[in-house]
Amino acid sequence: MNQVTLEIPYEIPVDAHNPVEPFLRMDRMPHIWCPGCGIGTTVNCFTRALLDSKANLDKVAVVSGIGCTGRVAGYANLDSFHTTHGRALPFATGLKLANPELQVVVYSGDGDLFAIGGNHFIHAARRNMDLKVICVNNLTYAMTGGQTAPTTPDHVISATSPYGVFEPSFNLVALAEAAGASYVARWTTYHVKQLSRSMEEVLSKKGFCFIEVLSPCPTLYQRRNKMGDGLDAMKFYKQVSKIRHGAPTSECALTKSGEIVVGKFVDRDRPDYLELLRGQMTESLGDRYAEPEVSCSC
Amino acid sequence: MAKGFVAITVERCKGCGFCVEFCPTHVLALSSAFNSKGYHAPHVVAGEKCSGCDLCGMYCPDFAIFGARYAR
Amino acid sequence: MHADPKGVLTGVHFLDGDHACCEGTLAAGARFSAGYPITPSTEVVERFAWRIPTVGGIFIQMEDELAASIAIQGAVWGGAKAFTVTSGPGFSLMMEHIGYAAMTETPCVFVNVQRGGPSTGLPTLPAQADMMQARWGSHGDYAIIALCPNSPQECFDLTIQGFNLSEEFRVPVMMMLDECVGHMTEKVVIPEADQIEVTPRRYTKLPPEEFHLFEPREDLVPDMVKAGDGYRFHVTGLTHDERGYPSMNVETQDVQVRRLQDKLKPLANGRALCETENLDDAEVVVVSYGITSRVAQRAIQLARAQGIRAGKFRLISAWPFPEQRISDLAGRVKAFVVPEINLGQMVHEVARAAAGRAAVIPVSHAGGSVHNPDAILKAIVEAAR
Structure with missing residues (x-):
């Protein structure tokens, strides 16, 4: 990559580098995301959260499904897994249980996590599996050309709803709370500081944590709906978002052009899967219970 | 003297304009020049105002810009 | 290396094929299983769920076969030896992840206790009609290993061998039981742990900066690493190069897909069982x-x-x-x-x-x-x- 910079009226220190670069596989840049897509912005927030959390990056794994956001795993310079469509969560479940010292982050899109992977989402949340889920919600299936997703709002035009969506959509934060998530927040790609802080917060929280990030898709969502480009989406987020920490998630449903309630909605402590497992086995088996040593040298 | 600076990797830019729009001190503008992919990358128009806050870096979806404070 | 004695139930037993298969997984070193109930195979994981807390491992009942068949692969990349078990419709649901295991060269074992089909078919009665599905069921070109025990004793012995072959060649291995073998009860002799050979995972000895996750050794099989060891590797089901990076071109596809088939050639003849x-x-x-x-x-x-x-x-x-x-x-x-x-x-x-x-x-x-x-x-x- 050419490090060409335009003429600037001051000196840049020679050792200056973009703080995201150590977290990314820079030999894979440029990435595949469209101009004005917000996925890269969420990645910035994630890398800064990792930096601020002082996590041991050798012990952080990223698991993605399929789709535009599914490509995050391929760009993260961590142990990273690009799995099958919808199955990032069960893959991550196996990874975490085999190697509990790993911090396992599931980074995927709304179609992947909530349509084809919806069943896995509610069960991983129910079990309070110690996974951090970052869902980039662009309200559509972007990789495949802008089809209707379970998150696409009413009246939106999509490739498979040419006359407008009429199916009710999911309210992801309400779904996550109802299924048992320990932590539920929503931000948009406009809220970079808050998003980064939320991500940092979940990196030190046990249990199933869910962060929804609304993100522009100018190419496949907005174009069909005359909603402008990525920057227009960002301005829209700025204009209509209301920060309401602790808001009842049932009141946080999204519409095509209405208010976007953002904030941290749920932050509760529930024993996670491994704690529950250990508790039950100890109660039933006493000294006969052997601590899992799933990962072996053989 | 500016407190900070921004560094731009022009060839990585896709011209979304997030950095220009959300720079709190209005340091940037989109250039009229094209990069090799045909995008208008940002350039610095008011460098002396840069606080090095790196908000541009947090917004940039293409990892093409970042800001930092000068070491004092 | 020898089997870890913690998982080996040495002695003479009277077991059905499903239970013997479970003992085989434990002797082979499996410490993780994910499953979903389906007749006539569930007894394998029922026994595993009963045995594993005292051996030191985890069984998790997943929400469906799709989840079970990918959870085991997450566990493998976390360092475990892992397997899942199914029958009939469940085997159909697992097909995508058999392809994923083949593409990502994830060593793991799928036990299929065959029942009559198609569709729901004959849940409690035998068939051997999944043989072609085991070989060709997932899309694209790949190769797998399938073993067919004909007694509870073989359910034990061959399951260990299945795990060993899976590690040696880094392929998914299908244990193709049938309802009769699965539910037939006979004498099963489980030897001492030091009489059981177990193939260790092919972990690389190279440092991260010299290691490429999909660079084959002379036998066409690449060495492996597990998450958390500082290798910062990438695994994808997309066509990928030796670094594991997606590479969407004819040349990479040709090299990769041919190697996935060719690496099993030694088994086709000289070492055929x-x-x-x-x-x-x-x-x-x-x-x-x-x-x-x-x-x-x-x-x-x-x-x-x-x-x-x-x-x-x-x-x-x-x-x-x-x-x-x-x-x-x-x-x-x-x-x-x-x-x-x-x-x-x-x-x-x-x-x-x-x-x-x-x-x-x-x-x-x-x-x-x-x-x-x-x-x-x-x-x-x-x-x-």
Whole structure:
């Protein structure tokens, strides 16, 4: 990559580098995301959260499904897994249980996590599996050309709803709370500081944590709906978002052009899967219970 | 003297304009020049105002810009 | 290396095939299983769920077979030896993840206790009609290993071997039981741990800066790492280069997909697992596998009693298919008789290998029970005529 910079009226220190670069596989840049897509912005927030959390990056794994956001795993310079469509969560479940010292982050899109992977989402949340889920919600299936997703709002035009969506959509934060998530927040790609802080917060929280990030898709969502480009989406987020920490998630449903309630909605402590497992086995088996040593040298 | 600076990797830019729009001190503008992919990358128009806050870096979806404070 | 004694239930037992298979997984070093209930295979993981908390491992019942078949692969990349178990419709649901395991070269074991199909079919009754699905069920070109035990003892022994082959070649291995073998109870002898050979994972000795996750060794199989060890590796189901990076071009596809097939070639012939009897003078060879091989044994005895020179060729590794062995036989026998509890699957492989040099006679059965030995005998008699 050419490090060409335009003429600037001051000196840049020679050792200056973009703080995201150590977290990314820079030999894979440029990435595949469209101009004005917000996925890269969420990645910035994630890398800064990792930096601020002082996590041991050798012990952080990223698991993605399929789709535009599914490509995050391929760009993260961590142990990273690009799995099958919808199955990032069960893959991550196996990874975490085999190697509990790993911090396992599931980074995927709304179609992947909530349509084809919806069943896995509610069960991983129910079990309070110690996974951090970052869902980039662009309200559509972007990789495949802008089809209707379970998150696409009413009246939106999509490739498979040419006359407008009429199916009710999911309210992801309400779904996550109802299924048992320990932590539920929503931000948009406009809220970079808050998003980064939320991500940092979940990196030190046990249990199933869910962060929804609304993100522009100018190419496949907005174009069909005359909603402008990525920057227009960002301005829209700025204009209509209301920060309401602790808001009842049932009141946080999204519409095509209405208010976007953002904030941290749920932050509760529930024993996670491994704690529950250990508790039950100890109660039933006493000294006969052997601590899992799933990962072996053989 | 500016407190900070921004560094731009022009060839990585896709011209979304997030950095220009959300720079709190209005340091940037989109250039009229094209990069090799045909995008208008940002350039610095008011460098002396840069606080090095790196908000541009947090917004940039293409990892093409970042800001930092000068070491004092 | 030897088996970890914690998982080895040394002694003489009276077990059904499903339970013996479970003991095989434990002896082989499996400490993680994810499953979803389905007849007639659930007993494998029921026993695992009962045994594993005192051995030191985890069983998790997932929400469906899709989840179970990918959770085990997450566990493998976390450092575990892992398996899942299913039957019928569940095996169909697992197909995508068999392809993922093949593409990402994830060593893992899928136990399929076959029942009658298609669809819900005959949940409690046997069939052998998933043999082609085991080989070809996921989309694209790839190769797998499939083993067919015919007794509870073999369910134990071959499950260990299945894990070992899976580690050696970094492929998913299918344990192709059938309802009869799974639910048949017989004596099972489990040896001392130091009598059981276990293949360790091929972990690399290279440091991260020199290591490429999909760079093959001389045997065409790449070495492995696990998450958390500082290698910062990437695994994808997309076509990928030696670094594991997606690479969407004809050249990479050609190199990768050919290697996924070629790495199993040593198993197809020299190391093919089969059991043979009376082949030296045979004019008719009965090719069978799984429960059907035990019925075939009776038919061969009856034929011999009538003076017909019948021989036995039992496929233990159905995939890779022992093509050369069958081809060699085809030059000197009159006919192959191929009984199987399906309407004709492995018989096509036999015919392909025989290439017209010997007659190939299927003895089909639509499923729900085993053959009557007389049906196989009749085919042998006709073939010998």
